[in-house]
Amino acid sequence: MEVSRLRLLFLIALAATTLPGCALFRRGEASLPPATTEQNAAEPVTGEPSDKPIIEPQVERREIKHTRIDTEDFEVGAYVGILSIEDFESNVVYGARLAYHLTEDFFLEGTYGRSRAGRTSYENLSGSADLLTDSERDYTYYALSAGWNALPGEIFLGKNRAYNTAFYLVAGIGNTTFAGDDRFTVSGGFGYRILPADWIAVHFDVRDHVYDIDLLGEKKIVNNLEAHLGLSIFF
Amino acid sequence: MRRPFTLFGLLLAFILTVGPGSARADDVHKILIADPFIELHTGPGRGYPVFHVIERGREVTIVKRRTDWFELRTDRGVQGWAPREQMIATLEPTGEPLDLQEPARENYMSRRWQAGVAGGDFAGASMISVFGGYAFSDNLSIELTFNHIIGEFSNGYSATLGLMHVFVPEWRLSPYFTLGTGWMHTEPKSTLVQSIDRDDQIGYVGGGLQFYLTRRFMLRTEYRNNVVFTSRDDNEEVDEWKYLGFAFFF
Numbered sequence: 001m002e003v004s005r006l007r008l009l010f011l012i013a014l015a016a017t018t019l020p021g022c023a024l025f026r027r028g029e030a031s032l033p034p035a036t037t038e039q040n041a042a043e044p045v046t047g048e049p050s051d052k053p054i055i056e057p058q059v060e061r062r063e064i065k066h067t068r069i070d071t072e073d074f075e076v077g078a079y080v081g082i083l084s085i086e087d088f089e090s091n092v093v094y095g096a097r098l099a100y101h102l103t104e105d106f107f108l109e110g111t112y113g114r115s116r117a118g119r120t121s122y123e124n125l126s127g128s129a130d131l132l133t134d135s136e137r138d139y140t141y142y143a144l145s146a147g148w149n150a151l152p153g154e155i156f157l158g159k160n161r162a163y164n165t166a167f168y169l170v171a172g173i174g175n176t177t178f179a180g181d182d183r184f185t186v187s188g189g190f191g192y193r194i195l196p197a198d199w200i201a202v203h204f205d206v207r208d209h210v211y212d213i214d215l216l217g218e219k220k221i222v223n224n225l226e227a228h229l230g231l232s233i234f235f
Numbered sequence: 236m237r238r239p240f241t242l243f244g245l246l247l248a249f250i251l252t253v254g255p256g257s258a259r260a261d262d263v264h265k266i267l268i269a270d271p272f273i274e275l276h277t278g279p280g281r282g283y284p285v286f287h288v289i290e291r292g293r294e295v296t297i298v299k300r301r302t303d304w305f306e307l308r309t310d311r312g313v314q315g316w317a318p319r320e321q322m323i324a325t326l327e328p329t330g331e332p333l334d335l336q337e338p339a340r341e342n343y344m345s346r347r348w349q350a351g352v353a354g355g356d357f358a359g360a361s362m363i364s365v366f367g368g369y370a371f372s373d374n375l376s377i378e379l380t381f382n383h384i385i386g387e388f389s390n391g392y393s394a395t396l397g398l399m400h401v402f403v404p405e406w407r408l409s410p411y412f413t414l415g416t417g418w419m420h421t422e423p424k425s426t427l428v429q430s431i432d433r434d435d436q437i438g439y440v441g442g443g444l445q446f447y448l449t450r451r452f453m454l455r456t457e458y459r460n461n462v463v464f465t466s467r468d469d470n471e472e473v474d475e476w477k478y479l480g481f482a483f484f485f
Contacts, residue, residue: 069297071300104304175383195278
């Protein structure tokens with residue numbers, strides 16, 4: 001009897017220590033979501049499948065607008081400078097310029113300028129003998145030219161600023177109206193363009209306008225040098 | 236001295252209206268880079284240095300185009316220029332290749348408008364010529380020409396309207412035939428005595444060659460035989476040569 005009582009005590013003690021432990025383990029299983037079981041119960045295993053797609057695609061549809069690319073090959077601008085008219089002093093010249101950029105290297109350019117001739121040394125010395133009337137002293141020209149961007153580059157102002165530049169050569173044909181007549185004119189020169197932004201340019205240009213004139217009885221070739229500063233925008 | 240200021244005033248007004256308008260935010264054109272990478276240059280030309288690289292798959296905005304260069308802006312705000320050869324491999328956001336709308340030689344016949352300038356000789360006088368035309372069909376077009384004739388003894392202007400027939404437009408070097416009529420104004424030089432300005436009708440027949448250069452550009456050379464219907468008993472025949480002309484279609 002002593003032995004069986006001890007065995008009973010041992011078994012009770014064993015049960016007392018192990019059973020709560022089992023309960024601890026079972027507690028985890030009991031906290032499983034009941035939703036799964038409910039869903040399984042709600043959906044019949046056999047029969048018609050539901051119309052709902054298994055995966056709801058969440059694709060963002062883009063609004064595609066085929067906007068035209070803004071092409072800026074044209075350049076329009078104005079300039080002011082000094083024109084030296086051979087025999088007739090130097091004077092202010094101002095003009096307008098339209099350019100079309102064909103490639104990164106070449107462009108076409110149309111310019112129109114106006115100036116006014118002064119008096120020759122002969123007229124000043126002789127006093128009253130005027131070679132030209134007042135309206136004949138008006139000087140206008142136009143030129144159709146081709147240009148070549150010979151030296152593209154950058155200019156650095158300070159540490160943090162760099163602007164695109166180009167040194168270009170220009171040659172063309174045109175007309176000069178001066179001393180009451182139109183004169184076929186060949187012009188050429190060079191220029192330097194600085195772009196403070198990609199749509200605006202500051203130009204410094206030097207041109208030589210060459211034509212024949214027979215004003216003083218004898219035909220001679222005239223070189224009129226022009227230097228001007230201009231501003232233009234791309235569009 | 237008032238006129239230069241009005242000229243600059245006009246330019247300033249133009250800049251204020253057109254200039255900043257080019258940077259409008261509402262009409263952005265986004266593309267995807269499909270090349271392994273695209274190099275951005277600081278300016279629209281091969282001479283400007285490369286300063287940034289965009290990898291494949293990135294989305295960029297096309298800001299503008301100048302000649303064969305495209306200004307791109309990345310989502311981080313880096314802005315630079317990429318050449319057309321690299322842009323061919325870029326895609327629209329839909330995955331289609333980007334249509335650069337190139338007027339190449341294959342489709343230049345579908346371009347209807349053409350314009351150009353030429354220099355030449357009109358009966359010994361120098362001539363500067365500006366022309367523009369519209370094509371009804373691949374072969375036939377109507378053309379308007381203005382000439383400024385600057386000679387030793389007289390100056391003049393002429394304006395003509397005529398038909399131009401290109402025989403084989405798909406050839407790179409193609410001959411053409413032209414026929415038309417117009418009006419000519421002649422001013423004898425003021426140094427000559429008995430100078431009277433004249434206005435005459437002219438008719439012409441001629442031919443020429445056009446040579447397709449590249450993209451949208453063409454060279455041409457032309458001869459015209461003009462008949463000037465003068466008020467005198469005899470009509471005058473005048474040879475007109477356009478030695479070299481440059482034209483582009485759009």
